[in-house]
Amino acid sequence: MKLPSVLAALAAHLALLSSISFGGFPTVLPDVHNFVLAAHGWMTDQDFADIFAMAQAIPGPNTILMMGLVGWTVFGLLGAIASATAIFGPPCAMYYGAFRLWHRFRTVRWQHSVRTGLAPVTIGLIVASGVVMAHTADHRWAAASLTVAAAVVMLTTRLNPLWLLAAGGALGGLGKL
Protein backbone atom coordinates (compact mmCIF):
# COMPACT_ATOMS: atom_id res chain seq x y z
CA MET A 1 0.00 0.00 0.00
CA LYS A 2 1.35 3.36 -0.95
CA LEU A 3 1.44 6.33 1.37
CA PRO A 4 -1.59 8.65 1.51
CA SER A 5 0.82 11.51 0.75
CA VAL A 6 1.17 10.08 -2.77
CA LEU A 7 -2.57 10.42 -3.30
CA ALA A 8 -2.58 13.96 -1.89
CA ALA A 9 0.40 15.03 -4.01
CA LEU A 10 -1.13 13.68 -7.22
CA ALA A 11 -4.57 15.20 -6.58
CA ALA A 12 -3.10 18.56 -5.56
CA HIS A 13 -0.90 18.69 -8.64
CA LEU A 14 -3.76 17.80 -11.00
CA ALA A 15 -6.02 20.38 -9.31
CA LEU A 16 -3.33 23.01 -9.83
CA LEU A 17 -2.89 22.03 -13.48
CA SER A 18 -6.61 22.05 -14.20
CA SER A 19 -6.87 25.49 -12.60
CA ILE A 20 -4.22 27.03 -14.84
CA SER A 21 -4.79 25.12 -18.10
CA PHE A 22 -6.97 27.13 -20.43
CA GLY A 23 -6.24 24.96 -23.43
CA GLY A 24 -7.70 21.75 -22.08
CA PHE A 25 -6.31 18.25 -22.07
CA PRO A 26 -3.36 18.51 -24.46
CA THR A 27 -1.73 21.47 -22.75
CA VAL A 28 -1.26 19.63 -19.44
CA LEU A 29 0.05 16.31 -20.80
CA PRO A 30 3.79 17.14 -20.81
CA ASP A 31 3.57 18.40 -17.23
CA VAL A 32 1.65 15.33 -16.02
CA HIS A 33 4.14 13.08 -17.81
CA ASN A 34 7.01 14.90 -16.15
CA PHE A 35 5.33 14.82 -12.73
CA VAL A 36 4.34 11.14 -12.57
CA LEU A 37 7.41 9.77 -14.35
CA ALA A 38 10.50 11.93 -14.05
CA ALA A 39 9.71 13.55 -10.71
CA HIS A 40 8.12 10.63 -8.85
CA GLY A 41 8.66 7.46 -10.87
CA TRP A 42 5.08 6.29 -10.26
CA MET A 43 4.84 4.55 -13.65
CA THR A 44 6.80 3.79 -16.80
CA ASP A 45 6.72 5.43 -20.22
CA GLN A 46 4.94 2.30 -21.44
CA ASP A 47 2.19 2.67 -18.80
CA PHE A 48 1.75 6.33 -19.69
CA ALA A 49 1.58 5.65 -23.43
CA ASP A 50 -0.96 2.84 -22.88
CA ILE A 51 -3.18 5.10 -20.80
CA PHE A 52 -2.88 7.88 -23.38
CA ALA A 53 -3.99 5.45 -26.12
CA MET A 54 -6.96 4.26 -24.06
CA ALA A 55 -8.08 7.80 -23.30
CA GLN A 56 -8.05 8.55 -27.03
CA ALA A 57 -9.81 5.36 -28.09
CA ILE A 58 -12.54 5.09 -25.45
CA PRO A 59 -15.43 7.47 -26.15
CA GLY A 60 -16.29 10.01 -23.47
CA PRO A 61 -14.54 12.83 -21.67
CA ASN A 62 -10.93 11.98 -22.47
CA THR A 63 -9.25 14.29 -19.96
CA ILE A 64 -11.12 12.59 -17.15
CA LEU A 65 -10.35 9.17 -18.58
CA MET A 66 -6.67 9.96 -18.95
CA MET A 67 -6.24 11.39 -15.46
CA GLY A 68 -8.58 8.83 -13.90
CA LEU A 69 -6.47 6.00 -15.34
CA VAL A 70 -3.26 7.72 -14.23
CA GLY A 71 -4.79 7.91 -10.75
CA TRP A 72 -5.84 4.26 -10.95
CA THR A 73 -2.32 3.17 -11.89
CA VAL A 74 -0.75 5.22 -9.11
CA PHE A 75 -3.25 4.60 -6.29
CA GLY A 76 -6.11 2.31 -7.33
CA LEU A 77 -9.77 3.27 -7.09
CA LEU A 78 -9.23 6.15 -4.67
CA GLY A 79 -6.54 7.50 -6.97
CA ALA A 80 -8.89 7.33 -9.94
CA ILE A 81 -11.69 9.19 -8.13
CA ALA A 82 -9.36 11.82 -6.66
CA SER A 83 -7.60 12.45 -9.98
CA ALA A 84 -10.79 12.68 -12.01
CA THR A 85 -12.31 15.09 -9.49
CA ALA A 86 -9.14 17.18 -9.31
CA ILE A 87 -9.01 17.55 -13.07
CA PHE A 88 -12.63 18.53 -13.69
CA GLY A 89 -13.70 20.20 -10.43
CA PRO A 90 -11.69 23.44 -10.50
CA PRO A 91 -12.35 24.29 -14.16
CA CYS A 92 -16.08 23.57 -13.81
CA ALA A 93 -16.30 25.86 -10.78
CA MET A 94 -14.27 28.55 -12.50
CA TYR A 95 -16.26 28.33 -15.69
CA TYR A 96 -19.46 28.66 -13.75
CA GLY A 97 -18.14 31.78 -12.02
CA ALA A 98 -16.23 33.32 -14.89
CA PHE A 99 -18.61 32.66 -17.74
CA ARG A 100 -20.94 35.57 -16.98
CA LEU A 101 -18.10 38.02 -16.37
CA TRP A 102 -16.21 36.98 -19.49
CA HIS A 103 -19.37 37.23 -21.54
CA ARG A 104 -20.22 40.70 -20.18
CA PHE A 105 -16.79 42.10 -21.08
CA ARG A 106 -16.55 40.33 -24.43
CA THR A 107 -16.30 43.56 -26.45
CA VAL A 108 -13.71 45.23 -24.21
CA ARG A 109 -10.32 45.71 -25.82
CA TRP A 110 -8.23 43.97 -23.18
CA GLN A 111 -10.23 40.80 -23.65
CA HIS A 112 -9.16 40.79 -27.26
CA SER A 113 -5.52 41.18 -26.20
CA VAL A 114 -5.87 38.31 -23.72
CA ARG A 115 -7.31 36.05 -26.40
CA THR A 116 -4.72 37.01 -28.98
CA GLY A 117 -1.93 36.66 -26.43
CA LEU A 118 -2.98 33.27 -25.04
CA ALA A 119 -3.53 31.68 -28.45
CA PRO A 120 0.17 31.25 -29.39
CA VAL A 121 1.02 29.84 -25.96
CA THR A 122 -1.82 27.32 -26.25
CA ILE A 123 -0.67 26.35 -29.75
CA GLY A 124 2.91 25.81 -28.57
CA LEU A 125 1.74 23.70 -25.63
CA ILE A 126 -0.45 21.48 -27.84
CA VAL A 127 2.42 20.81 -30.26
CA ALA A 128 4.71 20.17 -27.26
CA SER A 129 2.18 17.64 -26.01
CA GLY A 130 2.33 15.76 -29.32
CA VAL A 131 6.12 15.84 -29.28
CA VAL A 132 6.30 14.53 -25.71
CA MET A 133 3.79 11.75 -26.44
CA ALA A 134 5.64 10.77 -29.63
CA HIS A 135 8.84 10.61 -27.59
CA THR A 136 7.07 8.51 -24.95
CA ALA A 137 5.27 6.12 -27.30
CA ASP A 138 7.49 5.75 -30.36
CA HIS A 139 10.39 3.44 -29.71
CA ARG A 140 10.82 2.28 -33.28
CA TRP A 141 11.10 3.99 -36.64
CA ALA A 142 7.86 2.41 -37.82
CA ALA A 143 5.93 3.98 -34.92
CA ALA A 144 7.58 7.35 -35.45
CA SER A 145 6.69 7.19 -39.16
CA LEU A 146 3.09 6.44 -38.20
CA THR A 147 3.06 9.57 -35.99
CA VAL A 148 4.32 11.72 -38.87
CA ALA A 149 1.92 10.13 -41.34
CA ALA A 150 -1.05 10.67 -39.00
CA ALA A 151 -0.11 14.36 -38.63
CA VAL A 152 0.21 14.82 -42.40
CA VAL A 153 -3.10 13.08 -43.17
CA MET A 154 -4.87 15.07 -40.46
CA LEU A 155 -3.51 18.34 -41.87
CA THR A 156 -4.15 17.63 -45.53
CA THR A 157 -7.52 15.84 -45.49
CA ARG A 158 -10.86 16.20 -43.75
CA LEU A 159 -10.88 12.58 -42.67
CA ASN A 160 -12.43 11.99 -39.24
CA PRO A 161 -9.51 11.44 -36.81
CA LEU A 162 -11.28 8.38 -35.41
CA TRP A 163 -10.53 6.55 -38.68
CA LEU A 164 -6.87 7.38 -38.26
CA LEU A 165 -6.87 6.09 -34.68
CA ALA A 166 -8.59 2.90 -35.86
CA ALA A 167 -6.07 2.46 -38.67
CA GLY A 168 -3.18 3.08 -36.27
CA GLY A 169 -4.60 0.54 -33.82
CA ALA A 170 -5.04 -2.01 -36.63
CA LEU A 171 -1.46 -1.52 -37.86
CA GLY A 172 -0.22 -2.00 -34.31
CA GLY A 173 -2.43 -5.04 -33.76
CA LEU A 174 -1.08 -6.66 -36.92
CA GLY A 175 2.41 -6.28 -35.48
CA LYS A 176 3.57 -3.81 -38.11
CA LEU A 177 5.13 -1.33 -35.70
Next chain:
Amino acid sequence: MPVHAGAECHRIAVCVGAKLRGAAGALAAIAGFLLIPGTAGLALGVICLEYVHTPLLRNILGGISATAAGLLVATGLRLFLPHRRRPATIIFAALALALMAFSKLPLLVVLFTLAPLSIAAAALFPAGGR
Protein backbone atom coordinates in the same frame (compact mmCIF):
# COMPACT_ATOMS: atom_id res chain seq x y z
CA MET B 1 -9.48 31.68 -32.60
CA PRO B 2 -10.95 30.77 -29.24
CA VAL B 3 -8.83 30.92 -26.11
CA HIS B 4 -10.05 27.48 -25.21
CA ALA B 5 -8.35 25.72 -28.06
CA GLY B 6 -9.11 22.34 -26.62
CA ALA B 7 -12.50 23.40 -25.33
CA GLU B 8 -13.99 20.25 -24.04
CA CYS B 9 -17.63 19.42 -24.11
CA HIS B 10 -17.97 19.43 -20.34
CA ARG B 11 -16.90 23.06 -20.17
CA ILE B 12 -19.37 24.02 -22.86
CA ALA B 13 -22.01 21.94 -21.10
CA VAL B 14 -21.40 23.77 -17.82
CA CYS B 15 -21.75 27.12 -19.58
CA VAL B 16 -24.93 26.11 -21.38
CA GLY B 17 -26.39 24.47 -18.27
CA ALA B 18 -25.60 27.58 -16.21
CA LYS B 19 -27.11 29.88 -18.83
CA LEU B 20 -30.35 27.92 -19.13
CA ARG B 21 -30.98 26.80 -15.55
CA GLY B 22 -28.40 28.40 -13.26
CA ALA B 23 -26.55 26.30 -10.70
CA ALA B 24 -28.91 23.34 -11.02
CA GLY B 25 -28.40 23.37 -14.78
CA ALA B 26 -24.64 23.37 -14.37
CA LEU B 27 -24.80 20.41 -11.98
CA ALA B 28 -27.13 18.50 -14.29
CA ALA B 29 -24.73 19.16 -17.15
CA ILE B 30 -21.82 17.83 -15.10
CA ALA B 31 -23.74 14.67 -14.22
CA GLY B 32 -24.82 14.05 -17.79
CA PHE B 33 -21.57 14.89 -19.54
CA LEU B 34 -19.02 13.75 -16.98
CA LEU B 35 -20.18 11.44 -14.25
CA ILE B 36 -22.00 8.86 -16.34
CA PRO B 37 -19.74 8.63 -19.42
CA GLY B 38 -16.66 9.21 -17.25
CA THR B 39 -17.51 6.30 -14.95
CA ALA B 40 -18.36 4.01 -17.86
CA GLY B 41 -15.16 4.95 -19.71
CA LEU B 42 -13.03 4.52 -16.60
CA ALA B 43 -14.51 1.09 -15.97
CA LEU B 44 -13.69 0.07 -19.54
CA GLY B 45 -10.19 1.50 -19.19
CA VAL B 46 -9.56 -0.36 -15.95
CA ILE B 47 -10.61 -3.62 -17.62
CA CYS B 48 -8.18 -2.85 -20.47
CA LEU B 49 -5.43 -2.20 -17.92
CA GLU B 50 -5.98 -5.72 -16.56
CA TYR B 51 -5.15 -7.18 -19.98
CA VAL B 52 -2.58 -4.62 -21.02
CA HIS B 53 0.25 -7.12 -20.76
CA THR B 54 -1.10 -9.29 -23.56
CA PRO B 55 0.99 -8.64 -26.69
CA LEU B 56 -2.03 -8.03 -28.97
CA LEU B 57 -3.58 -5.31 -26.79
CA ARG B 58 -0.19 -3.74 -26.18
CA ASN B 59 0.50 -3.59 -29.93
CA ILE B 60 -2.91 -2.10 -30.68
CA LEU B 61 -2.43 0.54 -27.97
CA GLY B 62 1.05 1.25 -29.35
CA GLY B 63 -0.43 1.97 -32.77
CA ILE B 64 -3.14 4.19 -31.28
CA SER B 65 -0.74 6.21 -29.14
CA ALA B 66 1.66 6.75 -32.07
CA THR B 67 -1.26 7.96 -34.20
CA ALA B 68 -2.74 10.11 -31.44
CA ALA B 69 0.62 11.84 -30.88
CA GLY B 70 0.60 12.79 -34.57
CA LEU B 71 -2.98 14.05 -34.27
CA LEU B 72 -1.96 16.30 -31.38
CA VAL B 73 0.89 17.82 -33.39
CA ALA B 74 -1.48 18.33 -36.33
CA THR B 75 -4.09 19.96 -34.08
CA GLY B 76 -1.51 22.47 -32.89
CA LEU B 77 -0.27 23.17 -36.41
CA ARG B 78 -3.82 23.60 -37.69
CA LEU B 79 -4.50 26.20 -34.99
CA PHE B 80 -1.23 27.89 -35.88
CA LEU B 81 -1.84 28.26 -39.64
CA PRO B 82 -4.26 31.22 -39.49
CA HIS B 83 -1.69 33.15 -37.40
CA ARG B 84 1.42 32.26 -39.35
CA ARG B 85 2.02 35.83 -40.56
CA ARG B 86 2.00 37.28 -37.06
CA PRO B 87 5.61 37.30 -35.80
CA ALA B 88 4.61 37.43 -32.12
CA THR B 89 2.57 34.23 -32.56
CA ILE B 90 5.51 32.41 -34.11
CA ILE B 91 7.85 33.52 -31.32
CA PHE B 92 5.56 32.67 -28.39
CA ALA B 93 4.32 29.39 -29.88
CA ALA B 94 7.93 28.32 -30.49
CA LEU B 95 8.95 29.34 -26.96
CA ALA B 96 6.03 27.45 -25.40
CA LEU B 97 6.85 24.37 -27.47
CA ALA B 98 10.56 24.46 -26.65
CA LEU B 99 10.13 25.16 -22.94
CA MET B 100 7.42 22.55 -22.37
CA ALA B 101 8.73 19.76 -24.57
CA PHE B 102 12.45 20.01 -23.90
CA SER B 103 13.18 21.94 -20.72
CA LYS B 104 11.04 19.80 -18.39
CA LEU B 105 9.92 22.96 -16.60
CA PRO B 106 6.53 22.77 -14.86
CA LEU B 107 3.55 24.12 -16.81
CA LEU B 108 2.98 26.67 -14.04
CA VAL B 109 6.39 28.26 -14.69
CA VAL B 110 6.09 28.19 -18.48
CA LEU B 111 2.58 29.59 -18.45
CA PHE B 112 3.20 32.38 -15.96
CA THR B 113 6.33 33.45 -17.80
CA LEU B 114 5.02 33.36 -21.36
CA ALA B 115 1.33 34.26 -21.02
CA PRO B 116 1.85 37.78 -19.55
CA LEU B 117 4.55 38.57 -22.12
CA SER B 118 2.44 37.26 -24.97
CA ILE B 119 -0.64 39.19 -23.80
CA ALA B 120 1.47 42.34 -23.41
CA ALA B 121 2.78 41.87 -26.94
CA ALA B 122 -0.78 41.47 -28.21
CA ALA B 123 -1.87 44.64 -26.38
CA LEU B 124 1.10 46.72 -27.55
CA PHE B 125 1.19 45.50 -31.14
CA PRO B 126 -2.36 44.50 -32.11
CA ALA B 127 -1.22 43.95 -35.69
CA GLY B 128 1.45 41.46 -34.70
CA GLY B 129 4.53 43.39 -33.78
CA ARG B 130 7.37 43.74 -36.20
